[in-house]
Amino acid sequence: MNAAIELGNLVKEYETPAGVIKALDHLDLTVPEGGIFGLLGPNGAGKSTTIEIAVGLRKPTSGTVNIFDKNPQTDSQWIHQRVSIQPQESTIFPQERVGEILSFWASLYENPRDVDQVAKWMGLDELLFRKVAKLSGGQQQRLNVGLSVIGRTKLAILDEPSTGLDVMARDDLWKVLRFLAKEGTTIVLSTHDLDEARVLCHEVAVIDHGRSVAQGSPEELIKKHARGTLISCRVSPDGISDLLSELRPFGEPEVADKTTISIRVNRTDPVIAVLSSNPAVSQLHMNEPSLYDAFVRLTGHDFE
Template sequence: MWAGGITLPHSEVLRIMGVRKRYGQVQAVDGIDLTIDPGGIFGLLGPNGAGKTTTLEMIEGLRKPDAGQIRYGEWDLLHHQKVARERFGVQLQTSAFFELLRVDETIDLFASFYARTLPRDQLIDRFGLQEKRSAYVQNLSGGQRQRLAVAVALVNDPEVVFLDEPTAGLDPQARRNVWDSVRQLRGEGRTVVLTTHYMDEAEALCDRLAVMDHGHILDEGSPQELIQRHRPGAMIELDPSVPIADDLQLPSLQRVQRDALATALMTERLDETLAGLVMWAREHDVPLTGLRTRSATLEDVFLHLTGRSLRD
């Protein structure tokens, strides 16, 4: 496959082995191992402060790990930082540029640092910045800034693209545009590594995921694998006013879980539990207010792995 007449980048396997990083009293990253295969979208999922950004910045060469190794193919990145800088494209969480530089000038400035570059106009067109090419960075909207940040991350035709919270603070339409761009990067044969704390984003976008919390990798796999492993089956949700006892006996019911909005019945087999619930309700003359069923999501996986919701 060819992209814009330019040969596809050949990305390599990224291996992170036993990497640690400490800031003062805080162990930000506590000995993580990851293998990121070339050509997919790899997501680091976790709440704020989980260590996602620190992990990304150590791979990018912006921070030095206290311990561990980071390898890209044959290269030890801790000793060959130039490899990372030349071949990786980086969009930081707070990608600020010179406020009074124009969009096209900003791309040109960054392009001047690299030996290998993509044509500027191609990047401007691709990220829908044609009308803003002569605008100062300070006059761009949040979504336009984000697109410029991704465009600048691509200026060196990178093999691996790192996107740190690429959709944070964007409206739904702008988020979907970013998702499309990210999928396009994968289509061009690049490896994409992104962080997010949005479950839907991780589920919709990522081929593989690592769930992170408190500097640890809790588990890793495709979104479906993670759901199968930690929350197979489905959930029956009811209004909290429905009198469900914690020790309610229903076929295939695993657990009852409560929060302010709903009482959830976790089940391995939705059909059996649901049938049992309906019978129980008829016997006890209980109206099943707010009844709905759904299959488990990453949100449930995260809740299971960390014992808390991502939004906490």
């Protein structure tokens, strides 16, 4: 499979008055061509620095960068026509109208998409004559995403695209991203939202402290790194000791607050059978293995 982005042993150090900050610490990353790829990591993990170096906006301190086998530092014109990046702030043009900005952005590309089509995708078709300064936060965000896809580039890089969107707008955005991926655009999105990554991304890389600590499909990472399903229930105090004995063959049940028992298991059916036939048990809950749990197990800390 061809790679859209290949980063090898990347180091990035920022010199600051307070000292050197190592934002990337020998980071390796390969983004395959096609599909939706997620960069997952908490604040300060190094996602934006990675993206900025990949597209040539920043130079690495050391390491190699290839984007469609080109070097962003020397092939910038070639890359500009094939790679788009979501602007963080469309409010740099506060007095321009939505339609004007979309048209201007489209004019920077050789084979752009139709402005009306993109406006419709992003729910901006009724707002083409509105000044950017008058847009709500969510509308500005939709404009930012619209700008990143209007160039019909081979690769579109989006930074937290669903931030500030309501659930309906987010669902519409996901439809557009899936459509673009199906059409052949490679999409990279940086996100804090692990549920979004799970439903949308074909593959993800977990970035932590400037390194890529794991890469694979969300389901692969969950299978490999997350613990099993957490089953918990309420138990009347006189039933606790018998229930603990019944559960021990399946794992290590734990008691909390003297009335709650929880157990983590890979196979849920036998445990559910035990719990549902026990009259002392009520309020059964199941927490499926999650990308969040995989993240915590991979990094040893919370996703904060």
